[in-house]
Amino acid sequence: MGNKRIKVTNETASGRNTNFHDNRQNKDMTRQQFVGEIEKGNYSNYHVRMINNVKTPVSNPDATRNNNLD
Template identity: 60%
Template sequence: MPIRIKVTQENKSGRNIKFHDNFTGADMTRAQFVKQIKNGKYKNYTVKKINGLDTPVSKPDKTKDNNLG
């Protein structure tokens, strides 16, 4: 199974800032992806506070299919 979410852009410090949903074709900013995760659309992902900023991350499990690529 292909990876669902792909990181398409990082900032200079390496923070993921743009994402692409390979299943729906949707492009999202970090804030849009965070909102979708909080609304329950992406059940295999969660939001962590990193350096004071809500950050999307894959939920820890044994599969690589839901890792941010």
Template identity: 60%
Template sequence: MPKRISVTNQSKTGRNLNFHDNYTGSDMSRSQFVNEIRNGNYQNYSVKNINGLATPVSKPDNTKNNNLG
């Protein structure tokens, strides 16, 4: 089974900027993905405030299939 979310673009500092949902084919910006997580559409992900910016992160668990990267 492929990873649900893939990171498709990162800044020079390593911040994830764009994401692709491998199940639906949707491409999302960081802010769009944050909104989708907050709306409950991605239960294995959460949002953390990192350096003042809402940032999608995978929830810690024993699987690597939902890790962002």
């Protein structure tokens, strides 16, 4: 299995992911920036959910673990 495209680089004490790194583009993003990129269609393996009234990036459900956020 190859490197994951997106890696979570920071989270709150409650477990909410706050910062992300795109390994292909060597690009760091905040949650808000990643949400914006997903909404623009730049990350097809991810979508946005409203969790506790906060837009939250999540990986699309599928059979692979390679795109899971962790």
